[in-house]
Amino acid sequence: MAKRYWGKTLLIGVLLTVLLLSLARYTTRELPFFEGLKSGLKDLTYPVVRGASYLMEGAGNITSYFKDINALRREREKLVQENTALKFELNKLKEVEQENFRLKAMLGYSQENPQFDLIVSKIIARDPANWYKSFTLNQGKSSGIAKDMPVLDQNGLIGRVINVASLNAEVLMITDPRSSVAAVTYFSRVPGIIKGTALSSELIMDNIPLNLEIRPGEMVLTSGQGGIFPKGIPIGYVVSVTKDPSGLVQVAKVRTYVDFDRLEEVFILKGRR
Amino acid sequence: MSNLRAGFYFLVFYIFSETIFSPLAVNGVKPDLILILTVILSFLYGPPRGAFFGMIGGFLEDLFFGHFIGLNMLVKMISGFLAGVLEGKVYPENWWFPGIIVFILTFIKDLLYIVFLNLLGINIPMVEAVMKVVPIEAIYNLFLTPFIYYFFYRSVRRKRP
Numbered sequence: 501m502a503k504r505y506w507g508k509t510l511l512i513g514v515l516l517t518v519l520l521l522s523l524a525r526y527t528t529r530e531l532p533f534f535e536g537l538k539s540g541l542k543d544l545t546y547p548v549v550r551g552a553s554y555l556m557e558g559a560g561n562i563t564s565y566f567k568d569i570n571a572l573r574r575e576r577e578k579l580v581q582e583n584t585a586l587k588f589e590l591n592k593l594k595e596v597e598q599e600n601f602r603l604k605a606m607l608g609y610s611q612e613n614p615q616f617d618l619i620v621s622k623i624i625a626r627d628p629a630n631w632y633k634s635f636t637l638n639q640g641k642s643s644g645i646a647k648d649m650p651v652l653d654q655n656g657l658i659g660r661v662i663n664v665a666s667l668n669a670e671v672l673m674i675t676d677p678r679s680s681v682a683a684v685t686y687f688s689r690v691p692g693i694i695k696g697t698a699l700s701s702e703l704i705m706d707n708i709p710l711n712l713e714i715r716p717g718e719m720v721l722t723s724g725q726g727g728i729f730p731k732g733i734p735i736g737y738v739v740s741v742t743k744d745p746s747g748l749v750q751v752a753k754v755r756t757y758v759d760f761d762r763l764e765e766v767f768i769l770k771g772r773r
Numbered sequence: 774m775s776n777l778r779a780g781f782y783f784l785v786f787y788i789f790s791e792t793i794f795s796p797l798a799v800n801g802v803k804p805d806l807i808l809i810l811t812v813i814l815s816f817l818y819g820p821p822r823g824a825f826f827g828m829i830g831g832f833l834e835d836l837f838f839g840h841f842i843g844l845n846m847l848v849k850m851i852s853g854f855l856a857g858v859l860e861g862k863v864y865p866e867n868w869w870f871p872g873i874i875v876f877i878l879t880f881i882k883d884l885l886y887i888v889f890l891n892l893l894g895i896n897i898p899m900v901e902a903v904m905k906v907v908p909i910e911a912i913y914n915l916f917l918t919p920f921i922y923y924f925f926y927r928s929v930r931r932k933r934p
Contacts, residue, residue, distance in 0.1 A: 523843035528893055541836055552792035626795035627838045628803055630906050631897060677895045698897050699905055761801045
């Protein structure tokens with residue numbers, strides 16, 4: 501009797517495994533039905549999620565209220581110093597920019613100077629799974645957010661919008677293993693593809709030709725290829741470079757400028773003004 | 774426990790994990806509340822219902838954030854079944870025991886999940902994941918389980934004479 505029970509259980513188990521794996525394989529493609537269902541569910545649970553996130557925020561504010569006042573004073577002094585240095589730097593850059601305009605005008609060179617519209621949005625929920633890196637924002641279609649819009653903060657690139665509901669939107673971070681971004685190094689202009697590894701703050705820069713030299717510490721930026729991310733957004737810096745196991749290309753480990761675990765607010769690049 | 778009620782608990786646990794527990798990540802690693810709930814319910818209700826509860830929890834995860842509908846369902850179903858096998862074999866008064874099952878099942882669930890993801894073309898470095906992520910998640914789950922188990926054990930005991 502017990503043998504029959506286990507035999508039946510095993511058969512059902514195998515059948516369900518094959519069925520569910522086939523379903524998973526089928527849904528690797530973007531299917532409008534599931535996208536719509538997901539957006540609907542997210543809109544439906546939005547008030548509860550927003551409320552829970554509001555509570556968490558409140559709890560965070562209480563703890564930060566009791567933060568050591570001396571630490572805040574030290575931080576303020578450091579910020580004032582940094583601010584002064586940055587103002588000086590900014591003035592210098594403004595002069596360079598003016599010079600650049602003058603020289604371009606002299607050469608008759610016209611180039612569009614893109615000005616982007618930014619939407620500030622708050623993170624209200626994160627994907628609870630450790631193998632995916634995505635989060636939900638408190639704004640959606642009603643605020644003008646659309647699929648594939650780039651998301652960043654003051655330190656650099658965060659990801660892109662992958663699913664939009666009317667009140668919220670889901671963002672795929674560049675650390676997610678499903679993400680890939682066309683990138684280039686700042687000094688040596690070495691191109692490559694940035695891929696996520698699902699391990700926080702570590703990215704892989706793949707497909708680097710063997711004949712090109714790439715040095716640790718070099719800055720990595722978006723290259724603008726692929727049409728989703730504009731050119732020149734900082735991503736991170738090279739930590740190490742190794743040969744790919746195939747021996748045909750090089751692979752670099754890249755550490756991000758953005759601290760993905762502490763993100764609270766982000767900017768969505770809405771488009772050119 | 775009715776399936777509808779279990780579904781409601783899974784939904785609440787899912788919302789908790791994406792809002793309350795996500796900011797409380799340790800080294801970027803979050804606990805798996807859906808696994809904890811699956812194991813607890815399976816431990817109290819046995820393998821067939823455990824597998825079914827796992828499917829409900831996994832389906833919710835797949836619908837809300839997953840991109841491969843069925844993957845979480847499959848992994849949680851297996852976890853639920855394995856945990857359910859222990860029903861009636863260990864005294865449910867042992868409040869620490871579900872924590873141990875959750876600890877072990879976290880390794881099994883994550884290994885299965887990474888293997889399935891790699892089969893579907895999503896490459897996650899196995900060694901790094903097992904070294905850096907899975908042990909932290911397992912310990913996090915281990916410490917959370919007794920508190921959640923206590924709540925469910927009490928409510929089940931109240932109903933069963």
